Amino acid sequence: MMEIVDHRLMECGDVDEIEVYKLVYTALWCVQEKPRLRPSMARVVDMLEGRVSVEEPPSSKMILVDFLCVDDDNVVADSNNINMPRLDTMSSQGTQSNVECNSTYSFATSVFSGR
Structure with missing residues (x-):
């Protein structure tokens, strides 16, 4: 772990x-x-x-994407020169493309956007 x-x-x-x-x-x-x-x-x-025990959470069918686990060579600088990971996504044609991963993009199109 x-x-x-x-x-x-x-x-x-x-x-x-x-x-x-x-x-x-x-x-x-x-x-x-x-x-x-x-x-x-x-x-x-x-x-x-530590006042209450932490049990293992129930399994979920929700898909979690690992936004932070990227190779160091797959990091780009944004307009503020802050290094941000790229998110590999699949385009509609089924080919891979790189999309810059920032909080606006990642949360706007995630399972969290329904709240």
């Missing part, structure tokens, strides 16, 4: 894997497809501070 979240966690060696699981599980609870399954912010704080 730690190498999936960030490979640097493996290198430093002083990160508790149980803590990483707790953070990932809490994040997955917060993005549940059905709003009634999502915890309140007070519960999230309790989960992160």
